[in-house]
Amino acid sequence: MKVAILGGGGFLGRRVAERLAAAGTLGGDIAELPEAAIPAGTEVVFHLAAVVSGAAEADYDLGRRVNLRGTDAVIDACRRLVAGGGGAPRVVFTSSIASFSGGQAAMLDDGAKQVPANSYGTQKAAAELLLADATRRGFMDAVSLRLPTIIVRPGRPNKAASSFFSSIVREPLLGLAAELPVPDDFKVWVGSANSAVAWLIHAAAMDTAPMGLDRSLNLPGLSVTVGEIIGALEQVRQGASALVARRPDPVIAGIVGGWPAGFTAARAQALGFAPNEGLVELVRAFVADDLEATRRDRGMT
Amino acid sequence: MKVAILGGGGFLGRRVAERLAAAGTLGGDIAELPEAAIPAGTEVVFHLAAVVSGAAEADYDLGRRVNLRGTDAVIDACRRLVAGGGGAPRVVFTSSIASFSGGQAAMLDDGAKQVPANSYGTQKAAAELLLADATRRGFMDAVSLRLPTIIVRPGRPNKAASSFFSSIVREPLLGLAAELPVPDDFKVWVGSANSAVAWLIHAAAMDTAPMGLDRSLNLPGLSVTVGEIIGALEQVRQGASALVARRPDPVIAGIVGGWPAGFTAARAQALGFAPNEGLVELVRAFVADDLEATRRDRGMT
Numbered sequence: 068m069k070v071a072i073l074g075g076g077g078f079l080g081r082r083v084a085e086r087l088a089a090a091g092t093l094g095g096d097i098a099e100l101p102e103a104a105i106p107a108g109t110e111v112v113f114h115l116a117a118v119v120s121g122a123a124e125a126d127y128d129l130g131r132r133v134n135l136r137g138t139d140a141v142i143d144a145c146r147r148l149v150a151g152g153g154g155a156p157r158v159v160f161t162s163s164i165a166s167f168s169g170g171q172a173a174m175l176d177d178g179a180k181q182v183p184a185n186s187y188g189t190q191k192a193a194a195e196l197l198l199a200d201a202t203r204r205g206f207m208d209a210v211s212l213r214l215p216t217i218i219v220r221p222g223r224p225n226k227a228a229s230s231f232f233s234s235i236v237r238e239p240l241l242g243l244a245a246e247l248p249v250p251d252d253f254k255v256w257v258g259s260a261n262s263a264v265a266w267l268i269h270a271a272a273m274d275t276a277p278m279g280l281d282r283s284l285n286l287p288g289l290s291v292t293v294g295e296i297i298g299a300l301e302q303v304r305q306g307a308s309a310l311v312a313r314r315p316d317p318v319i320a321g322i323v324g325g326w327p328a329g330f331t332a333a334r335a336q337a338l339g340f341a342p343n344e345g346l347v348e349l350v351r352a353f354v355a356d357d358l359e360a361t362r363r364d365r366g367m368t
Numbered sequence: 369m370k371v372a373i374l375g376g377g378g379f380l381g382r383r384v385a386e387r388l389a390a391a392g393t394l395g396g397d398i399a400e401l402p403e404a405a406i407p408a409g410t411e412v413v414f415h416l417a418a419v420v421s422g423a424a425e426a427d428y429d430l431g432r433r434v435n436l437r438g439t440d441a442v443i444d445a446c447r448r449l450v451a452g453g454g455g456a457p458r459v460v461f462t463s464s465i466a467s468f469s470g471g472q473a474a475m476l477d478d479g480a481k482q483v484p485a486n487s488y489g490t491q492k493a494a495a496e497l498l499l500a501d502a503t504r505r506g507f508m509d510a511v512s513l514r515l516p517t518i519i520v521r522p523g524r525p526n527k528a529a530s531s532f533f534s535s536i537v538r539e540p541l542l543g544l545a546a547e548l549p550v551p552d553d554f555k556v557w558v559g560s561a562n563s564a565v566a567w568l569i570h571a572a573a574m575d576t577a578p579m580g581l582d583r584s585l586n587l588p589g590l591s592v593t594v595g596e597i598i599g600a601l602e603q604v605r606q607g608a609s610a611l612v613a614r615r616p617d618p619v620i621a622g623i624v625g626g627w628p629a630g631f632t633a634a635r636a637q638a639l640g641f642a643p644n645e646g647l648v649e650l651v652r653a654f655v656a657d658d659l660e661a662t663r664r665d666r667g668m669t
Contacts, residue, residue, distance in 0.1 A: 127447075127505065131440070139432070146428075168581060180481035181497075182582045189501035193494040196482075200490035204428065280469060281483045 069109045070271075073097060073141065074116030078220060079161070082264045083113055097137035105144040107153055111271045112207075114141050114160045121227050123187035134190035138197055145207040158198060158209040159270045162283060164256055164326060166192040166213065171254055173327035177285060177334040184325045199282040210270040210278070215258035215288035215343075216326075218296070219353040221361045228322040232257065235293070236300050236350055239310035240358055241367065248316030251294035254328035258288040259349040260357075266340055273339055287342040290329030299346035303354060370410045371572075374398060374442065375417030379521060380462070383565045384414055398438035406445040408454055412572045413508075415442050415461045422528050424488040435491035439498055446508040459499060459510040460571040463584060465557055465627060467493040467514060472555055474628035478586060478635040485626045500583040511571040511579070516559035516589035516644075517627075519597070520654040522662045529623040533558065536594070537601050537651055540611035541659055542668065549617030552595035555629035559589040560650040561658075567641055574640055588643040591630030600647035604655060 070087055074080050074097070097116040105112055116137055123130030141158065149155050165188035166181045167173070181192040191213075198209040220233040224245075231248055232255060238245035258266075266286055275282075301308040336342065344352070362368050371388055375381050375398070398417040406413055417438055424431030442459065450456050466489035467482045468474070482493040492514075499510040521534040525546075532549055533556060539546035559567075567587055576583075602609040637643065645653070663669050 178479075178481060180479060183497065183501065184504070184581055186501050186505070189497050193497045196484065196490050196494045196497075200484065200487050203485070204487070280485055 072113045100140035120187040138194040142201045160211040162191040162213045174329045211283040215256045221357040239307040246314040248319040262343045284335040285330040287332040303350045373414040401441035421488040439495040443502045459508045461512040463492040463514045475630045512584040516557045522658040540608040547615040549620040563644045585636040586631040588633040604651045
């Protein structure tokens with residue numbers, strides 16, 4: 068199977084490539100997509116390239132160029148394949164729950180409309196529309212996955228407002244302190260790295276005929292409280308939760324507090340997307356798969 | 369008040385300009401918006417410029433350039449005003465119910481999500497998202513109006529799938545035959561030309577603070593059957609309805625049959641948008657305001 072992975076240098080892209088033993092990753096400016104990135108005969112395109120939330124908020128032009136023009140470039144590349152006599156490739160696009168708002172009170176069903184509260188979510192929602200239309204027109208066969216907040220991300224804490232959801236597990240497992248900027252009863256919609264990769268690969272192979280015009284899916288993640296995440300950490304590594312310091316931060320709480328607390332995700336489950344594993348299993352998988360590599364990457368051994 | 373009307377050469381744009389005695393219309397390619405189109409000090413921008421449904425479906429690149437890049441150009445022009453120390457202008461944008469699907473069974477409330485079945489509706493829905501985000505960022509103060517099918521349009525029948533909704537009234541009033549491609553019980557969501565102009569002008573002056581993040585409105589049009597439209601014609605001009613010939617056309621029925629039959633439009637009414645006048649009044653207004661001009665424009669006198 069000929070696979071192209073756009074944004075393949077990122078966390079999820081690398082794992083999808085490993086799982087598929089596929090190459091075809093792409094660097095550079097996706098808005099100027101070279102023809103070689105999606106060559107004739109490509110059957111599956113993973114379109115993961117994005118300017119993430121903090122960066123798209125800080126630089127409007129950059130977010131528009133990569134998240135919107137980049138998607139137009141993917142559409143045009145697929146149109147050229149079809150115009151050249153090829154089949155319409157499956158395009159798996161990573162959208163985000165940041166395309167919704169509504170906050171802690173919101174438990175959204177599959178009919179909920181997207182009212183984004185940030186430029187990243189706006190650009191993702193607009194890209195979903197363009198990909199669905201490109202599918203209707205026969206340029207491609209798109210599936211847009213609105214990923215939950217992925218925990219536990221390997222690496223280091225970063226400036227993303229959502230960074231702490233991973234840090235409160237990863238840092239204590241490394242023996243380091245972590246700060247919690249929201250109350251313990253704060254609700255968040257999460258998915259594991261393993262589930263995200265499995266969802267992406269399922270989307271590449273599934274039967275899309277039942278989807279009709281609506282090519283976007285809310286995925287079966289977990290609606291959990293931050294306290295429950297810390298509880299799972301403690302269950303996997305006794306004493307580790309003592310390294311989590313409560314340090315309220317109204318700015319961070321304001322941003323992540325706008326995201327919905329959960330989704331029913333009934334449509335995705337009916338289409339064969341497996342529910343996320345439980346929190347304890349999720350933390351154990353991070354320990355088994357990523358903890359040593361993270362320690363190494365951070366020069367801690 | 370300094371007003372710019374983009375797309376001011378069209379049917380609604382000319383009427384808004386007449387009502388406001390405003391100029392500032394724009395020709396040419398809106399995606400290359402000249403700075404002069406939205407000069408410093410502009411307080412209100414009517415963004416009506418669009419490639420309509422049939423044309424956007426026939427020419428994907430043209431629809432994208434005008435309907436999406438054109439909206440980006442409006443956003444950038446408003447950003448420049450604000451960056452130059454000016455106030456964020458009110459932007460009144462004409463979106464469309466073509467951004468929805470669902471067909472004859474659909475009576476949609478204000479929470480309904482947009483699942484477009486054509487490129488025009490897709491581009492309008494995406495533009496709404498971009499304008500809402502530009503508003504949140506302080507570049508402008510946008511109100512997007514999802515106009516119903518407007519009847520009775522002056523002029524001639526054209527190739528738009530929706531053309532017959534006006535033709536079945538206008539042509540018989542001119543003494544000419546008209547074809548009806550759908551059954552008499554076919555439901556359609558309509559608005560009058562007078563209501564459309566009044567809604568646009570209300571949107572330019574209203575208090576937008578209660579709108580929050582969601583800057584788009586379904587308007588209080590009328591859900592009527594084609595038979596009721598023909599009945600109103602007969603009431604205004606006895607015998608005229610005999611000129612309507614039933615000529616089923618599955619292609620046209622397929623396109624217009626995908627549009628929702630009605631909307632509750634509660635939010636727009638709460639925000640002061642007046643309900644559309646009744647069908648008989650609507651037909652009488654066309655006779656009073658447009659019939660003679662249409663006859664003249666078509667060389668019939």
